[in-house]
Amino acid sequence: MKRRVIKKRLFFLLILLILPLFFLLPSKKEEEMKDLSTYTKKEVEAYAKEEELELQIEEEYSESVPKDQMISQSIPKGKRFHHKDHLKVKFSLGKIDKNVYQDSHVDELGFVPIMMYHGIYNKKDSETEYTGGNVDYDGYQRTSESFKRDLETFYQEGYYIIPLKDYIKGEINVPLGKSPMILTFDDGFANNMQVIGKENGEIQIDPNSAVGIMEEFKKKHPDYPVTATFFLNAPLFRQSDYEEEIFDYMIEHGYDIGNHTYSHPDFTELTYEEAVKEVGSMYQILEEKLKDHYVHIIALPYGSPYEKDHETFPAILSGNYNGFEYHTDATLQVGWESNFSPYSKNFDPQFMKRIRAYDNNGEGYDIEMNLERLKNTRFISDGDSNQITIKKEDMEYLKENTSRKIVTY
Numbered sequence: 288m289k290r291r292v293i294k295k296r297l298f299f300l301l302i303l304l305i306l307p308l309f310f311l312l313p314s315k316k317e318e319e320m321k322d323l324s325t326y327t328k329k330e331v332e333a334y335a336k337e338e339e340l341e342l343q344i345e346e347e348y349s350e351s352v353p354k355d356q357m358i359s360q361s362i363p364k365g366k367r368f369h370h371k372d373h374l375k376v377k378f379s380l381g382k383i384d385k386n387v388y389q390d391s392h393v394d395e396l397g398f399v400p401i402m403m404y405h406g407i408y409n410k411k412d413s414e415t416e417y418t419g420g421n422v423d424y425d426g427y428q429r430t431s432e433s434f435k436r437d438l439e440t441f442y443q444e445g446y447y448i449i450p451l452k453d454y455i456k457g458e459i460n461v462p463l464g465k466s467p468m469i470l471t472f473d474d475g476f477a478n479n480m481q482v483i484g485k486e487n488g489e490i491q492i493d494p495n496s497a498v499g500i501m502e503e504f505k506k507k508h509p510d511y512p513v514t515a516t517f518f519l520n521a522p523l524f525r526q527s528d529y530e531e532e533i534f535d536y537m538i539e540h541g542y543d544i545g546n547h548t549y550s551h552p553d554f555t556e557l558t559y560e561e562a563v564k565e566v567g568s569m570y571q572i573l574e575e576k577l578k579d580h581y582v583h584i585i586a587l588p589y590g591s592p593y594e595k596d597h598e599t600f601p602a603i604l605s606g607n608y609n610g611f612e613y614h615t616d617a618t619l620q621v622g623w624e625s626n627f628s629p630y631s632k633n634f635d636p637q638f639m640k641r642i643r644a645y646d647n648n649g650e651g652y653d654i655e656m657n658l659e660r661l662k663n664t665r666f667i668s669d670g671d672s673n674q675i676t677i678k679k680e681d682m683e684y685l686k687e688n689t690s691r692k693i694v695t696y
């Protein structure tokens with residue numbers, strides 16, 4: 288045999304030997320998750336180390352799981368995982384001692400701020416001639432600098448931003464001792480969600496637009512939720528070239544879209560039929576663009592009609608526009624102070640108050656004044672969304688029909 292042929296054969300033999308190794312190696316890396324329910328924290332740590340898992344241990348109070356026992360593991364037993372995967376294991380702190388509620392000033396009948404924003408302008412505060420971060424006299428428009436500062440303030444003050452749609456259902460997922468807050472944007476200004484172009488088929492958002500700022504904030508504080516509900520009129524976000532991509536992005540990133548009527552009328556100047564058209568045609572557009580991915584909530588233009596007994600109000604709540612049936616779960620006014628707890632007797636989702644997010648040196652119900660007032664009156668969570676914890680003396684303010692467990696202290 289010629290040397291060249293031998294060489295060739297040796298080469299193929301080598302390939303045959305090496306090839307299976309490539310298949311073996313990755314499968315060797317894959318393991319089956321163990322049942323960790325009887326493990327102690329130390330044992331979980333040792334296991335995670337051995338399997339090279341990125342471990343995160345969390346602790347929370349539990350009525351049913353005794354102290355130091357495992358509540359849950361993020362990778363279920365029997366599931367295959369790879370090294371470097373993230374494993375979150377929750378351990379119980381046992382039954383909560385009611386002193387903890389006392390110490391954290393838990394009050395789930397406290398007030399909840401719903402912030403009302405409009406446009407966010409890519410400006411510094413010093414570039415406007417108005418107070419603080421206001422871009423116009425009334426502070427309906429705000430600078431990007433001040434919106435960034437607002438988020439930082441809310442974060443520092445212990446507010447957790449939750450979706451408006453959760454709040455109206457009483458689903459308050461906020462850690463123990465923290466307070467819920469809601470952000471809303473009206474009028475669909477392009478600067479709410481400004482697309483500046485496309486890269487590799489994905490839209491790029493202006494980092495100084497409202498969504499851009501919120502996304503940056505989320506990156507900076509991965510454990511902190513930031514979301515908002517945007518109330519649109521017929522021009523939507525005024526960027527028809529990117530409409531579909533904008534809505535896909537918003538849904539994917541956990542933002543909500545609601546109804547601000549078709550053409551932004553004052554309801555007190557409309558007939559019942561005109562009101563049906565304004566509300567129904569806007570819902571129809573949302574349905575067409577977003578299918579089920581919009582909220583049945585209306586931000587009332589100018590906050591009008593200012594009374595629920597106005598003749599147009601039934602048209603705001605439900606109706607039939609040219610065969611298109613619609614209904615509304617909640618409406619928002621234009622206001623100046625916080626709204627009631629969803630567990631309060633006074634809570635009325637059909638007519639909710641909002642705070643104008645603006646600056647006025649701590650007066651005239653601006654952001655600062657509202658946060659100051661909330662220091663003693665705000666909703667403070669017990670950290671359990673299935674349970675309502677209130678002070679004994681507040682029992683009379685609690686809504687009667689609730690399926691959640693009630694704890695008093």
Ligand SMILES: [Zn+2]
Nearest residue numbers: 473474588589
């Ligand atoms: Zn408006």
